[in-house]
Every structure is written in C-alpha cells, then in structure tokens.
Amino acid sequence: MSVPVRSELQRVTLTVNGAAQELEVEPRWLLSDVLRHQLGLTGTHVGCEHGVCGCCTILAGGRPARSCLMFALQAEGLEIQTVEGLASADGTLHPLQEAFRRHHGLQCGFCTPGFLMAALPFYRTAEGMSDQELREALAGQLCRCTGYAGILQAVRTASSIARERGQA
Amino acid sequence: MKPAPFAYHRPGSREEVDQLLAQLGSEAKILAGGQSLIPILNMRLASFGHLIDLNHLAGEPAEPAVAGDELVLGPLVRQAAALESALVAEVIPLLSQALRHVAHPAIRSRGTVVGSVVHGDPAAELPAAVALLAGSVRARSRRGTRPILAAELWTGALENTLAEDEWVDELRLPVRKADEGFAFEEFARRSGDYAICGVAARVRAADGELKAAVAYLGMGGLGHVHALPPVAAEEIDGPGLHSALTEAVAELDPGDDLHASARYRRWLALELGLSCVSRAAERALK
Amino acid sequence: MTTKLFGERVERREDGRLLTGAGRFTDDLAHDAAQAAFVRSDFAHARICDIDVSGALDVAGVLGVYTYDDLQGGFAERLPLLIPHRDLKSPRTQYALARNEVCYAGEVVAMVVARDRYIAEDAAQAIRIEYEPLPVVVDLEQAVAVGSPLTHSDAADNVAAHVSEMKGDVDGVLGSAPHVFKWRFRPERSASMPMEGRAVFARYDSGQDTIEVYDSTQAPTGIRAGLAELFELDWDRVHVIAPDVGGGFGVKVMQFYPEEVLVPWASRQLGMPVKWTEDRREHFIGSNQERGQIHDVRVGVDAEGRILTLDVRFLHDTGAYCPYGLIVPIITAAQLPGPYRLANYRYSFWSVFTNTVPVSPYRGAGRPQAVFVMERVIERVAHELGLDSLEVRRRNFIQPDQFPYDVGVSWQDGGPTVYDSGDYPGGFQLLLDSLGLDGARQQQAEARAEGRLVGLGVGCYVEGTGIGPYEGATIAILPDGTVSAATGLSTQGQGHETIFAQIVADELGVPLERISVTTGDTRRIGFGVGTFASRSAVVAGHAMLRAARSLREQTAKLASTTLEVAVEDLVFEAGAVHVRGVPEKSVPLGRLTLVSNPLRYAYGRDARFAAELAQRAYAKADRPLPEGSRPGLSALEYYSPAAGVFGFGMHAALVEVDRRTCNLKILRYVIVHDCGRIINPLIVDGQVLGGLAQGIGGAFYERIHYSPEGQIQNASFMDFLIPYATEIPPVELHHLETPSPRNELGVKGVGEAGTIPVPAVIANGLSDALGVPIDHVPLSPEELFQILHREPA
Missing domain, CATH: 3.30.365.10 (Aldehyde oxidase/xanthine dehydrogenase, molybdopterin binding domain)
Incomplete structure (x- = not known):
C-alpha cells in the first residue's frame, strides 16, 4: 500500500456553546476529536466511533447528532452545543442535570453527556410519554452501568424541576 | 478508528458538484448525511482520495415539497425533516412509517433520505419503501440529467448504476392515491437496528377488489416489488393472501447470518407480510 | 450526634463534575501527547516470519515504531501470571509484543507512536507482517480432544490446569440415589464492554527518573508496583493514577495488558508523554472476555426432589492465555451449589486454551x-x-x-x-x-x-x-475544617466518593459536603488491591471506618487538652468538637489541625494563629510540638478480612x-x-x-x-x-x-x-x-x- 499523504489544514468557522470559533483542522478530523482535543471540551465522549453508542452526541443546529460521524469541516457555520454549555454560568445545573443527580441517572458518567444532549430537545414533553415512548426516545444511547432506570426517571421528571425553579 | 486522509471539497452549487465529479471520477465520493459512509471511513473499510460534501450547497430545500402528483426530496432533506413533515405523512404515509424505523434521532438528524436510497443497503428501510412506491431518482452530471427508476438504480447491495461522474440530486415519489393504503412493519434485534426482516405493503382498492404489493428488506434482495394477485375485499385475510405471500417469500433469497437464518427470515417475512398487507388493506378501504 | 448518613439515600458527590463535562477520563488529559496505535495479529494462530516497518517509518509525524526485538530486560519477558495456583501446571501469558508466534487474532505485534492518532493509524497500516498460518482451535470440546490443533505450537496439549475437589461421597450416593440424571449445559462467551475502552497516558521524566501513568484501570496499585519492577525504579518514582474511569465490569482489572507496559516504556524511550486510547475495534479483539464453559452434570435426587449429590465436570475456556490464573473456574465451582444444601458435591474442571482473546473476570x-x-x-x-x-x-x-x-x-x-x-x-x-x-x-x-x-x-x-487481602484508607482534617480521604482502589462508577464519605461523616461528625474522597491515586496511598469481586464497600469501607475512628481518637485527645475536658465528654458534630451539655464550648476541627501544627511563618490568616502557638510555647520554654505528637491530624489504617x-x-x-x-x-x-x-x-x-x-x-x-x-x-x-x-x-x-x-x-x-x-x-x-x-x-x-x-x- 502506498503511504497516505497528510492533508493540509483547512479553516472552519463554527459556534460552540454560543462562542464563535475559528479553527484550523485536517479534513479527516472528526468533530468529536476537534471538540475534545482542540477546544478542550472533553465532556463529549467517544465510545465507538461508528455511531451506535451515542456517547458523543451533541446538538448540531439544535438537533442531536453523533459528533463521531461528522468531520469538523462539516460543522462550518453550524451552531454546536455540548454538555459544557448546559449548566448556567453561575454553576446552577440544568434541570436535566439536576434530575440525573436526584435519580441516580449516572454511574461512571461516560455515557451521561450523550444522554443529556439526546434528551435536551424533548425532555419538556417527556412527562406525558408512556414508558415505551420514553424508552424509544432514548434508544440510540447506550448505558452500561445504570440499567436505564434512573435515566428514564430523570428525563421524565426534569421538567418538573424546571417548574419548581420557575415557582421559586 | 480514524479515517485515512482525503481531500475535502465543499461545493456551493449542484453545478460545482457536477464539475468536481467530472474531474475526480472514481477517486471521489459524495458525502451527504455521512451516517453510513463515515463509520466505514472510520473503520478504514474504505477510503477515498476526495470527499465532496453536499452539506453546503446553497439554496437547497430542507423540506420535501409536492410538485404535481409527486413529492420531491432534494439531496439535503434529512430523514428527521421528512419524518416530522406533516406533508409527508399526508401524501406519502409509507415514507413516514418507514422512517420511524430508521436508526435513532441523532442519526436521522444528519442522515438524508436521498443518501440512504442511493447507498442501497438491502437491510435499510428507505430503499424498500421507495421501490414499493415506484419512486425515481434524478441522476445528474456535467453531461446532463436522467431519471432512474428506483428498481433500476441498484445492481446489488451497496451497488448502483450511477456512472462515475453522476450523483443524485433528487428523489421523486408519487403521492398517495385516494384508493391506496400503506403499511410498514419490521423486526430488528434492538430498537433502531437494521432489520432482520421488514416489509412495506401497498394495497389498492378498486371495484371491491384489492391489489396488494410488497417490498422486503433484510431479505437479501434490493428493489424487488412483489405484486400479489388481486383478491376480493372481504377475502383479504383469507387463505389467498397467505398463499400469495408464501409464493412471494419463496422468491426471496435471504442468507444466513449471525442474527438470523434464512429459514427464520422467511418465517418473519410471511408473518410480517400478512399483518402488513392486512393493515394496508384496512387503510385502503377507509 | 449529627444525623447518621449510613443507610441514607444520599445523592452522589461525584455527579456534579460528571454531569457538566468536567469529569476527567484518561483521554481527556494531555491533548498534545504523542499517540500510540498498535498492529494486531490478523490471524488467530500464526508464526511471524517477517515484520517490515519501513513503510511506517516513512510516514511524516511518526516518532517511533517498535517490535519485540526492541524490548529489553523485563520488558522482553512474558507478562506476569497474576494469580498462580498449585494446579496450574501449564500457565501461559503473552509477551508485551508478540515474539515469533501469535495465538489469537488481536494479539499485539507492533507499536507505533506518532504525533496524533490519525497518523499513528496511517503508519500502523503501513507495517507489513508476513505470517505463516498455524492450525487454529476455537471449539472448547475440540481443544481437549485427542489430536486437536494446539493453541501454542510448543505445548503438549491445550489443558492449562485440571482441578477437582469433593465434599462427601459422590460416587457412593450416585450409586444409591433413587434417581440419577445426566445433563449438559453451555454458557457461551461474552464481554464486559464498558462504554470507555481502556486508556493509558504515561509521562516519563528523565531528569527526575520518575514515571507518572494515568490508566483507566480497576487496580492502579498493582500496576504501579509492577511497573516499578519492570523499570527497576523505586516505588516512589512510579505513580499510577486511575482518574475517572468509564466503567470496568472486570475487564480493566488486569495487570498488565500489553499496552499498560508499552505506553510507559515508549514514553521513556522517546522522552516524551505518550497516550493510547483504545478504540472499540481494539476493545473487541484486544481486551479480555469471559463466560465460555461446558458443564456435564450428574445429579442424584430422592423422590421429593432433594438433591443428594451433584457431580459436575466442566471445561473452562481461558482463551489463548491465562494471566488471571484459575480464578474464574474456581469461582464457578465454589458458587455452583448456591443457596442449596449439597452434602455430597464434586467438581472437576479443565481450564483450556483456545486461539481466542484471553479470559479474565467479567462482572459475575x-x-x-x-x-x-x-x-x-x-x-x-x-x-x-x-x-x-x-x-x-x-x-x-x-x-x-x-x-x-x-x-x-x-x-x-x-x-x-x-x-x-x-x-x-x-x-x-x-x-x-x-x-x-x-x-x-x-x-x-x-x-x-x-x-x-x-x-x-x-x-x-x-x-x-x-475478599481480601486488604485495603487501606488515609484521612486528614485540613486547616479549613474539610476532610480529605483516600483509598488505593479505583472507581468506575460505583459511587465510592459518596459511600466512603458517608462512613467518614458519621465517625467525625462532619457534613458530607466537607469531605472529599480520592480513589485510585498511588500518590495518595500506595498500598491497596483493587476494585473487583464486589469488595470495595466491604474492605475499603472498613479501612475508612478504622482510619476515621483512629483520626477521631487523635482529634479527641487534642480537643481534650485544648478544651480542658475529658475525652468522654466530647461530642463530634457539625464539623466541630463540642463539650457535652455546654453548647458554647466547642472547637472546630480545622482549628484543631492548626493547634496540632505550630508554625514559624504566619503565611496566612490561619497560620498566624499557629505561629503564635509556637511563640507561646517557646515563651514557656516548651517544645511547640510535644514529644510523641506530630503536626496535622491524619490517620492511615488498613482492613484485612x-x-x-x-x-x-x-x-x-x-x-x-x-x-x-x-x-x-x-x-x-x-x-x-x-x-x-x-x-x-x-x-x-x-x-x-x-x-x-x-x-x-x-x-x-x-x-x-x-x-x-x-x-x-x-x-x-x-x-x-x-x-x-x-x-x-x-x-x-x-x-x-x-x-x-x-x-x-x-x-x-x-x-x-x-x-x-x-x-x-x-x-x-x-x-x-x-x-x-x-x-x-x-x-x-x-x-x-x-x-x-x-x-x-
């Protein structure tokens, strides 16, 4: 086999957690790697690099996406949200994060950011979902520790935490 | 699991894509949603000198639209957009039904309908649905455009009839007629996995008679539609359907693999086919 | 006494960082470290005829390419047999880099270090290895049949060990039992599959001749001791830290996997930090698995279904190597009777090599x-x-x-x-x-x-x-009144930071949020065993209890002098020592730490107090630190069940x-x-x-x-x-x-x-x-x- 050539760095401009970023990346660099190793946003984890485990799930343009199945260059002009952007600047946890803590929705914590980002777009409607609907909404995210019970409970009740806060 | 190097191209228009493909030919691969392609690249099961990323084509519609009696999907209509589209649910309910089984939200948000159709995985939902609908794609190149009937697009698993300089910029699906009913069923080991067996069914009700057709996925072939002999409306659940489907299933050539034997798949094909056709018939008669 | 926390449904101390992306897993560290990739055998069994690394050396950005011939001293020897057993007659462990023969598909043959993982994979792909395929055995029954292919070409057979034990009179009772049945049972092979694969980051400092390793392991203390021996360094010059670990379930309790030796070794070779993060494909073919066995059972019962005797013969698939000895089949044999009375029980197992990924415990x-x-x-x-x-x-x-x-x-x-x-x-x-x-x-x-x-x-x-042998715990009260505890075993999601804090909180009367627990850091405590066998709460939990108790005694003694009351009259509550029945008389724990530590320099507000203590002592011609005492309040204790x-x-x-x-x-x-x-x-x-x-x-x-x-x-x-x-x-x-x-x-x-x-x-x-x-x-x-x-x- 011939020796692969190293490709040139190219510029990509994107928004990550509200901050504009201009980066030089190799075309083949995965968005997951660039978020983690170039921007230091290591909350996005890498578990399989073939799109099945969901540990690397982020929001791209407000929708959940596998950051291991996107090249960083493809994020040109996109708004990316990662787990680091969830809590308030003063450290107050997002209702989803708070719910995960209350209901023991995490153990080792490796899959957790992916679950949080996957649940973020729909958690406000989770209260009204049937058990089966909620499980289906979270299928696509693997957790090896919790057996999902705490996660389901957390996603279901997060909006009630948001309401508690609203009333407080 | 990191991809081998490649040159990245970000064309801004369909014409630029034509141009690039004309230059690069077989060295190049089109990258749309990337949800099937990038895993393969990450595992280095394949590598390409050039990737042509469609995601930044200017002015491409994000939603499907109706033109005449067809639904038109551009190359950047995501599976999620099509699934959430009330228009799609109304005019091509089968597409919505099939999309529900496609992977998971974080995949559908990137994956495109056209991309999945062109990719041509025999275990994927969309090729079977599109085949049953007798949809067509528009292949284009610097040389011009040509329509290809879905059934003539695929030559085998992950193989198609596109020339080296061609790509697909459009999928057209005929909208549902008043007398048509559709259903989609699938069995997979886990929610969102590729199908062990799946079936799409269309039933047309006319003059008290029902004409059913089915297309299978996970059963080896790609793009084959089985038209079943017509039956009287009241006999849709009768032995006629059973024997017609049994014949259709006998034509399938599923292989044995880790998750299922051919014999089991045939069983599933018959069972899923029966209920799927019956549900489609109910809808056709409504 | 503060409300007892033992038994309470307390939210976890570790969740805050893990929920906000602030957890620190091994791959989250050192983004500029050189990265390793490995070439793994494509064949389940083959002789290595030739390795041509020239293609890899040509790749720009490659820093080092290594094969077995580059290894020296202990690094060139087989990796250790962790748990020897008298009946383990033919143990086999692998070399860090395969020497002449590979015995499973996935065995590490060559190592590449490059500027980043992408380049390392390019280079790994460019290494050419010429193999001569050898006969392969995968099937467990075939492996013990006469004339089977051999897992190791120089072995006499595929049996690593045969072990048998009996309680009572199995043959006699089988002969007399009203009913005797014979059945066969087959559990098949599976794997732990944590969401985070393994990962190792090593930093060798040539000036200090020290090595620091971050390792996604369940047993950092053992890795530390083993690396010290291989590197021929004092223990104090080798430190192993298991930071946040993304699940283990047994697969990360090995000491060592080849990569755990090679990454630190390459860091020393190259004089630069080196990191390796296992990808999922590597995990499938390069991290241990378990479960495959075949059981042949004879059972003798009476008409009421009482089991009079059970005779179990089973084959245990140990894969290509048996670094973990016979632990898995021994556990199977000992736990098979479960909650049932068996007066007459015999087991007999054969631990059998096959050309598959090695076997060590997986949850259960x-x-x-x-x-x-x-x-x-x-x-x-x-x-x-x-x-x-x-x-x-x-x-x-x-x-x-x-x-x-x-x-x-x-x-x-x-x-x-x-x-x-x-x-x-x-x-x-x-x-x-x-x-x-x-x-x-x-x-x-x-x-x-x-x-x-x-x-x-x-x-x-x-x-x-x-199970033992032991775990240790060290606990200190810091000048600000917070409590810092550490134990040697590491954590992969079990909530150790919370449950150990609960134990300590109860003993010292300190609120939970004032207690921090560190696990798996040999810089804090070098002695310990590891997290496996459902042992942490029991063994490290009691080490925590003992250390907390010892610290409490020490603190009480000092408080008794400070408050001028008998030790028996002291109450530990809300982070302070109180005099029973005299609410206004108390001293915060942090203050006692200061009292214990007279200073020369008043480098801060608290230190001024401590400096005054020293001066006062000298003014009275006393020693600031009384004979037999030592500065600080801390305790180190061990528990061995x-x-x-x-x-x-x-x-x-x-x-x-x-x-x-x-x-x-x-x-x-x-x-x-x-x-x-x-x-x-x-x-x-x-x-x-x-x-x-x-x-x-x-x-x-x-x-x-x-x-x-x-x-x-x-x-x-x-x-x-x-x-x-x-x-x-x-x-x-x-x-x-x-x-x-x-x-x-x-x-x-x-x-x-x-x-x-x-x-x-x-x-x-x-x-x-x-x-x-x-x-x-x-x-x-x-x-x-x-x-x-x-x-x-």
Whole structure:
C-alpha cells in the first residue's frame, strides 16, 4: 500500500456553546476529536466511533447528532452545543442535570453527556410519554452501568424541576 | 478508528458538484448525511482520495415539497425533516412509517433520505419503501440529467448504476392515491437496528377488489416489488393472501447470518407480510 | 450526634463534575501527547516470519515504531501470571509484543507512536507482517480432544490446569440415589464492554527518573508496583493514577495488558508523554472476555426432589492465555451449589486454551455460569419428578439456622467457602409474595388459554463478596475544617466518593459536603488491591471506618487538652468538637489541625494563629510540638478480612415468546436482593438494576461469535448487541438486609449481584413458556424460532 499523504489544514468557522470559533483542522478530523482535543471540551465522549453508542452526541443546529460521524469541516457555520454549555454560568445545573443527580441517572458518567444532549430537545414533553415512548426516545444511547432506570426517571421528571425553579 | 486522509471539497452549487465529479471520477465520493459512509471511513473499510460534501450547497430545500402528483426530496432533506413533515405523512404515509424505523434521532438528524436510497443497503428501510412506491431518482452530471427508476438504480447491495461522474440530486415519489393504503412493519434485534426482516405493503382498492404489493428488506434482495394477485375485499385475510405471500417469500433469497437464518427470515417475512398487507388493506378501504 | 448518613439515600458527590463535562477520563488529559496505535495479529494462530516497518517509518509525524526485538530486560519477558495456583501446571501469558508466534487474532505485534492518532493509524497500516498460518482451535470440546490443533505450537496439549475437589461421597450416593440424571449445559462467551475502552497516558521524566501513568484501570496499585519492577525504579518514582474511569465490569482489572507496559516504556524511550486510547475495534479483539464453559452434570435426587449429590465436570475456556490464573473456574465451582444444601458435591474442571482473546473476570466472574447450571438442574429435576420447581427449591435451601455454612470446597482466596449469613427461604418467600405467585400463575394460565407462550422463570444465587487481602484508607482534617480521604482502589462508577464519605461523616461528625474522597491515586496511598469481586464497600469501607475512628481518637485527645475536658465528654458534630451539655464550648476541627501544627511563618490568616502557638510555647520554654505528637491530624489504617462475606438474591420473571416474531418479551421482572446492611440505597439500587441490564444482555443479546478460524464475527456495536433502554424491562426491586456477622458495619458487596442469575431466570422462563429444556445461553430469537419450528427430520 502506498503511504497516505497528510492533508493540509483547512479553516472552519463554527459556534460552540454560543462562542464563535475559528479553527484550523485536517479534513479527516472528526468533530468529536476537534471538540475534545482542540477546544478542550472533553465532556463529549467517544465510545465507538461508528455511531451506535451515542456517547458523543451533541446538538448540531439544535438537533442531536453523533459528533463521531461528522468531520469538523462539516460543522462550518453550524451552531454546536455540548454538555459544557448546559449548566448556567453561575454553576446552577440544568434541570436535566439536576434530575440525573436526584435519580441516580449516572454511574461512571461516560455515557451521561450523550444522554443529556439526546434528551435536551424533548425532555419538556417527556412527562406525558408512556414508558415505551420514553424508552424509544432514548434508544440510540447506550448505558452500561445504570440499567436505564434512573435515566428514564430523570428525563421524565426534569421538567418538573424546571417548574419548581420557575415557582421559586 | 480514524479515517485515512482525503481531500475535502465543499461545493456551493449542484453545478460545482457536477464539475468536481467530472474531474475526480472514481477517486471521489459524495458525502451527504455521512451516517453510513463515515463509520466505514472510520473503520478504514474504505477510503477515498476526495470527499465532496453536499452539506453546503446553497439554496437547497430542507423540506420535501409536492410538485404535481409527486413529492420531491432534494439531496439535503434529512430523514428527521421528512419524518416530522406533516406533508409527508399526508401524501406519502409509507415514507413516514418507514422512517420511524430508521436508526435513532441523532442519526436521522444528519442522515438524508436521498443518501440512504442511493447507498442501497438491502437491510435499510428507505430503499424498500421507495421501490414499493415506484419512486425515481434524478441522476445528474456535467453531461446532463436522467431519471432512474428506483428498481433500476441498484445492481446489488451497496451497488448502483450511477456512472462515475453522476450523483443524485433528487428523489421523486408519487403521492398517495385516494384508493391506496400503506403499511410498514419490521423486526430488528434492538430498537433502531437494521432489520432482520421488514416489509412495506401497498394495497389498492378498486371495484371491491384489492391489489396488494410488497417490498422486503433484510431479505437479501434490493428493489424487488412483489405484486400479489388481486383478491376480493372481504377475502383479504383469507387463505389467498397467505398463499400469495408464501409464493412471494419463496422468491426471496435471504442468507444466513449471525442474527438470523434464512429459514427464520422467511418465517418473519410471511408473518410480517400478512399483518402488513392486512393493515394496508384496512387503510385502503377507509 | 449529627444525623447518621449510613443507610441514607444520599445523592452522589461525584455527579456534579460528571454531569457538566468536567469529569476527567484518561483521554481527556494531555491533548498534545504523542499517540500510540498498535498492529494486531490478523490471524488467530500464526508464526511471524517477517515484520517490515519501513513503510511506517516513512510516514511524516511518526516518532517511533517498535517490535519485540526492541524490548529489553523485563520488558522482553512474558507478562506476569497474576494469580498462580498449585494446579496450574501449564500457565501461559503473552509477551508485551508478540515474539515469533501469535495465538489469537488481536494479539499485539507492533507499536507505533506518532504525533496524533490519525497518523499513528496511517503508519500502523503501513507495517507489513508476513505470517505463516498455524492450525487454529476455537471449539472448547475440540481443544481437549485427542489430536486437536494446539493453541501454542510448543505445548503438549491445550489443558492449562485440571482441578477437582469433593465434599462427601459422590460416587457412593450416585450409586444409591433413587434417581440419577445426566445433563449438559453451555454458557457461551461474552464481554464486559464498558462504554470507555481502556486508556493509558504515561509521562516519563528523565531528569527526575520518575514515571507518572494515568490508566483507566480497576487496580492502579498493582500496576504501579509492577511497573516499578519492570523499570527497576523505586516505588516512589512510579505513580499510577486511575482518574475517572468509564466503567470496568472486570475487564480493566488486569495487570498488565500489553499496552499498560508499552505506553510507559515508549514514553521513556522517546522522552516524551505518550497516550493510547483504545478504540472499540481494539476493545473487541484486544481486551479480555469471559463466560465460555461446558458443564456435564450428574445429579442424584430422592423422590421429593432433594438433591443428594451433584457431580459436575466442566471445561473452562481461558482463551489463548491465562494471566488471571484459575480464578474464574474456581469461582464457578465454589458458587455452583448456591443457596442449596449439597452434602455430597464434586467438581472437576479443565481450564483450556483456545486461539481466542484471553479470559479474565467479567462482572459475575464465573457465577452466571454456575447459577445457570444449578438453576437449570433444579428445574429439570422438578420436571423429571413431576414436582413444582419452586417447592424443590424450598426443600433444598440452606436454612437460616445453618450459618455459618461450609460449602465444602475451596474459595478463590484459597480458604474454605463458608457462608456467613443469609435467609434464603425468607428471601424466596418475599420474591414470590412480591411477584404475587397466584396472580402470576393465573395470568400465565389465561395467556396460555389464548394460545400465548408465557412462562415463569426463577433463579437464586449466593455471591461471595468482599475478599481480601486488604485495603487501606488515609484521612486528614485540613486547616479549613474539610476532610480529605483516600483509598488505593479505583472507581468506575460505583459511587465510592459518596459511600466512603458517608462512613467518614458519621465517625467525625462532619457534613458530607466537607469531605472529599480520592480513589485510585498511588500518590495518595500506595498500598491497596483493587476494585473487583464486589469488595470495595466491604474492605475499603472498613479501612475508612478504622482510619476515621483512629483520626477521631487523635482529634479527641487534642480537643481534650485544648478544651480542658475529658475525652468522654466530647461530642463530634457539625464539623466541630463540642463539650457535652455546654453548647458554647466547642472547637472546630480545622482549628484543631492548626493547634496540632505550630508554625514559624504566619503565611496566612490561619497560620498566624499557629505561629503564635509556637511563640507561646517557646515563651514557656516548651517544645511547640510535644514529644510523641506530630503536626496535622491524619490517620492511615488498613482492613484485612479473614474471609469473604456472602450476599444473595432471587429473581423472577414472567416472559413471553411472541409467536409471530419469536422474540422474547419480559412481562414482569422482580428482584429480591440482600447485601447485608445498605450504606446508600440509591447506589445499591443502581448497582442491582445496572447489573440486571447486563444480565439481560448476557441472557439474550450479547455473545462473542467466533468463526472456526478464530475471527470475531461481530466486533462492533452493530452486531454485539448491548441492549438499549427499549430492550430492558421495568424492574420491581425489593431489599432484605441480613447483616454480615463478619464485619462491624454488617455490609456485603453488591457490585456484581444483579447480573448473576439473569441468564438462568430467562432460560428457565423460556423453558417454561416453550415446554422444552433450554440448556445454553445466551439465547436469541433465531433459537426460539428453531425451537418453535423444528425442521422436519
């Protein structure tokens, strides 16, 4: 086999957690790697690099996406949200994060950011979902520790935490 | 699991894509949603000198639209957009039904309908649905455009009839007629996995008679539609359907693999086919 | 006294950082470190004829390329046999880089270090290895047959060890028993599959001649000691830290995997930090697996289903190497009797090499197999004799007044297997009551009347937990009144930072949020064993208790002088020492730390106080630090249990086979679980429910498929089917708390419990639903189809 050539760095401009970023990346660099190793946003984890485990799930343009199945260059002009952007600047946890803590929705914590980002777009409607609907909404995210019970409970009740806060 | 190097191209228009493909030919691969392609690249099961990323084509519609009696999907209509589209649910309910089984939200948000159709995985939902609908794609190149009937697009698993300089910029699906009913069923080991067996069914009700057709996925072939002999409306659940489907299933050539034997798949094909056709018939008669 | 935290459903201390992306897993560190990639054997068995690395050396950005010939000294020797055993006559461990022969597909042959992982993979791909393929053996029975291909070409056969033990008179009773049955059971191979793979980051400092290693391991202390020996460095010059670890489940308890030696070695070779983060494909072919066994059982019973004797011969697949010795089959053998009285029991196992990924414990560690065999035996006995299998269980349970109960064979620590406490009939009754047996049976009968295939499955187990040799804990009170505790074992999600803090909080009267717990950092405590065998809460928990108690005594002594009251009159509460009955008289713990530490320099507000202490002492011509005392308040204690402690549990499931799809549906799942006194119910529930999900994976979804050529056919998450939330049923969970009399807190381990009986429960339920014996796991829709639709002969 011939020796692969190293490709040139190219510029990509994107928004990550509200901050504009201009980066030089190799075309083949995965968005997951660039978020983690170039921007230091290591909350996005890498578990399989073939799109099945969901540990690397982020929001791209407000929708959940596998950051291991996107090249960083493809994020040109996109708004990316990662787990680091969830809590308030003063450290107050997002209702989803708070719910995960209350209901023991995490153990080792490796899959957790992916679950949080996957649940973020729909958690406000989770209260009204049937058990089966909620499980289906979270299928696509693997957790090896919790057996999902705490996660389901957390996603279901997060909006009630948001309401508690609203009333407080 | 990191991809081998490649040159990245970000064309801004369909014409630029034509141009690039004309230059690069077989060295190049089109990258749309990337949800099937990038895993393969990450595992280095394949590598390409050039990737042509469609995601930044200017002015491409994000939603499907109706033109005449067809639904038109551009190359950047995501599976999620099509699934959430009330228009799609109304005019091509089968597409919505099939999309529900496609992977998971974080995949559908990137994956495109056209991309999945062109990719041509025999275990994927969309090729079977599109085949049953007798949809067509528009292949284009610097040389011009040509329509290809879905059934003539695929030559085998992950193989198609596109020339080296061609790509697909459009999928057209005929909208549902008043007398048509559709259903989609699938069995997979886990929610969102590729199908062990799946079936799409269309039933047309006319003059008290029902004409059913089915297309299978996970059963080896790609793009084959089985038209079943017509039956009287009241006999849709009768032995006629059973024997017609049994014949259709006998034509399938599923292989044995880790998750299922051919014999089991045939069983599933018959069972899923029966209920799927019956549900489609109910809808056709409504 | 502050409200006791032991037993409280306390939210976890570790969650804050893990929820915000601030956790620090090994790959989160050192983004500019050089990165390693490995070339792994494509063949399951081959001779290495030639390795041509020139292509790799040509890749721009490559820093080093290594093969066996580059290794020297201890690095060129076989990796250690971790747990030797007198009967392990032919042990084999692998070289860090393969020497001449590879014995499984995935064995590490060459190492590349490059500027980044992308380049490292480019270079690895450019290395050319010429192999001469050798005969391959994968099948366990074939491996022990005469004339089998050899896993290792220079071995006489494939048997690593043969071990046998007997209690009572098995042959005699088999000869006289009213009924004797013979059956075969086959649990197949699976894998731990944590979401984070393994990872190692090493930084060698040539100026200091020190090495610091971050390792996603369950046992950093052992890695440290082992690396010190290989590098010929003092222990003080080698430190191993297990930072946040993304799940372990056994697979990360090895010492060593080749990469754990090679990454630090390459860091020294190159004089730069080197990191390796295992990818999923590497994990499938390069990280240990477990579960494959074949059991041949003879059982002698009376007409009432009482088991008079059990004779078990089994083959244990140890893969290509046996670095973990015989622990897994020994556990299988010792735990097979479970909660049942067996007066006459014999086991005989052969640990067998095959050309597959090496085997070491995976959550449950030989127990899921044992419970599967025993529970299937119970079901089949009941079936043969026309008895109710629930009643057969009751007739055979060890009774609450029979503890301590001696199983009569050796335990994994070398001592006898003696259960400390339990209430098996009570647990079983609770299970059936929780299930609502009559209702469940009626539901089943109604479903069957409708032609549905519904079955009830039950499984009971005993789990030996909390084994030694020991763990340690060090605790200090800091000047600001916070408490800093550390233990040597590491954490992979078990909530150690919380439960150990609960223990310490109770002893010292300090609020939980003022206590920090560090695990798995040899810079804090170098002695320790590791996180496995459901041992952390028991062993490290008691080390924490002892250290906290010792610290309390020390603190009380100082407070007694400071407050001028007797030690007996002191109360520890809310972070201070109070005089009983005199609310205004108290001293904060942090202040006592300052008192203990007279200073020369007033470098801060608190230090000014301490400097004054020193001056006052000199003014009185006293020593600032009285003879026999030392600055600071801290304690270091160890706990070494004399024997393990035995938890137990019972699961029941109502299952259905869908006639259309032949798929499994779990209609109900009920768990009764007893791990002695519960430190934190939130965490115990999580451990059991998480274990259950892994058990369901093991029962119906997850199986490592090997081709006859020794290639894993499903080395991806597309085909190795870890259940999503959609595949796991809601679970009803009930606890019993039978305290262990063997330790002060009365605790037993819980980490593995939930996983252990699940394959047995599902197989029993499916056997009941389908009316045929199901004697292997994992199952699949394909197999249920084959049972329902047997091909005409």
